[in-house]
Amino acid sequence: MAQTGTADLPLHDGRAPPWLFRRMRLLAGEIARAIIYEYDERELLRRISDPFWFQAFSCVLGFDWHSSGTTTTTTGALKASLRPEDGVVVAGGKGAASMSTPEEILRYGEIFSLPDRKIEELIRASRLSAKVDNALVQDGYRLYHHAFILTSDGEWAVVQQGMNERYARRYHWLSDGLHSMIEEPHTAICTQRLEPRVLDLTSRESRENRQATLDLVRDGPAHLRRYTAQRSLEDFPQVLRMPARHEILPVDIGRDGLRILQAAYELQPGSYEELISLKGMGPKRIRALSLISELIFGAPPSWRDPARYSFAHGGKDGHPYPVDRENYDRSIEHLREALQEAKLGDKERYEAMKRLSGFISRSRSG
Secondary structure, three states, X not given: OEEEEEEEEEOOOOOOOHHHHHHHHHHHHHHHHHHHHHOXXXXXXXXXXXXXXXXXXXXXXXXXXXXXXXXXXXXXXXXXXXXXXXXXEEEEEEHHHHHHHHHHHHHHHHHOOOOHXXXXXXXXXXXXXXXXXXXXXXXXXXXXXXXXXXXXXXXXXXXXXXXXXXXXXXXXXXXXXXXXXXXXXXXXXXXXXXXXXXEEOOOHHHHHHHHHHHHHHHHOHHHHHHHHHOOOHHHOHHHHOOOOOOOOOHHHHOHHHHHHHHHHHHHOOOOHHHHHHOOOOOHHHHHHHHHHHHHHHOOOOEOOOOOEOXXXXXXXXXXXXXXXXXXXXXXXXXXXXXXXXHHOOOOHHHHHHHHHHHHHHHHHXX
16 A cells, blocks of 8 residues: 555645536546446546546546536545446545545445455545545645545555645545555655645654654553653753744643653554554644654654645536537447447547547647
């Protein structure tokens, strides 16, 4: 599993009207099935995990680049159109629907005849991906949408989104090729940076801080009390020199900080991944432990935001032009007929679409 990117989007009022969402659902399903037919289920996951492809996909369905609901409606259209017989399904969704993700993964896992252990791993991956983006990348966005895309052989992708007062940030995950859930899962992030400083505990630069935090928890608060009681802060400024920022408060090494340490110490997590998975270990507690580790052991975390910096049928907001319903319906029907005929052995129309795509690509490059 590797997180392949995020995207930040401005928030606007409005929602996709029923007549448009009905078409979105149909077109999303036909495009997804065409990709599965031409390649396989994993290729669909790979594309969904690419924030640039996903954005282009949503534009083809009828969104402009800053339409409200790009993430939630696009994944909702996929969820409504894909069925187990397609080999790919979508669990979860926006708000309360995201809470049903574990139950839906369990149900689909049983339909796909996946082993119980595999289903447990999938549920854990769903929960941990949300924890990482909500607590380890503290960028000012609170998650409110979580979609888990699952294939019949147990591969998966996650598309989830957080919100602040003005923008939404989308996070993409992919199960293929994962080396670590907690270290640099981002390989491409599309965003407008809004926060001047972001606590990124997934950064390679935060590796020492993560290990120091784990060691601190394993040692227990009694060790910290002994360490701080013997000498004053002035006795070891090379370790406890207070950074020139407001994030460090006395509470970080005071009673509340020790209480957090005690609760984690009693559970003795075997790894940092286990530590952040503990019940009650939310963003504030993880942040406090990280800052304590920096103060005590001089192991600073990364404060750099991991972010970096198409119309087919119009946009639902009327930009750059209103959705052309007739042309939209033709696209749905053309894709459906081409795919159906290809499955029956007549691939002429399907191959013609591929040739047209190649011609357009060559024309642009020329």
